[in-house]
Amino acid sequence: MKTDYLLPHIFRKIGWFVFIPCWVMIIVSWLGINNWFDDDWLSFVTLHIGNLGFFTPEQEGHSFLYFAREDMFSEIIYCLAFVSLYMIAFSKEKVEDEFVEHLRMRSLVWALKVNTIFFVIFTWFCFGMVYVTLLLLSMFSIFLLFHFRFLYELHRRRIHNEE
Known part of the structure; x- marks a missing residue:
């Protein structure tokens, strides 16, 4: 890997x-x-x-x-x-295997989808400095969405012993 x-x-x-x-x-x-x-x-x-x-x-x-x-x-x-x-x-992660890599990839794709939906909504309904501010936030949100989704999926799978 x-x-x-x-x-x-x-x-x-x-x-x-x-x-x-x-x-x-x-x-x-x-x-x-x-x-x-x-x-x-x-x-x-x-x-x-x-x-x-x-x-x-x-x-x-x-x-x-x-x-x-x-x-x-x-x-x-x-x-x-x-x-x-x-x-x-x-x-x-402390233990980085194929399962973790798979969760990482799925979480990244999910975060990109959610961030794209937010971007489209911002573009259609926000204007002026609010739009610029939300674009700035979306730059940070992609990493936060990815990381928290990854941690959530990792925790959920480990609780249910799906490794």
Whole structure:
């Protein structure tokens, strides 16, 4: 059985250790109490790609590619949360056999189906910043749906001794 895409089991704990504070900071920033996040110590020059003018009319003079100083705190937190969810979802179990691999595959397909249904519903019924926020959540939800479905199926099968 080839599981070279899986990380060692210890990464699950590391992932939870990183994800929980990141998720708290994301929620706090969404609630608008993020004055202490807006520091210049995480602000540096970055490459801006894709200025179309109608999204940011105050920057119409810039070309498609340009450099500018940006506060990168939220980007760093989102990337840390995303990578930590990857570590949680794709860490090996203590016993990794064909049964676990089969459950992992079924859970991943289920999570993709559910996430696709959510995406279609969001696209049809949500607009503006609500839509953008829900798209951002769907980026995280695929890993969470997969991981919790996998754990549920694993627990249910072990209880019923279907291994």
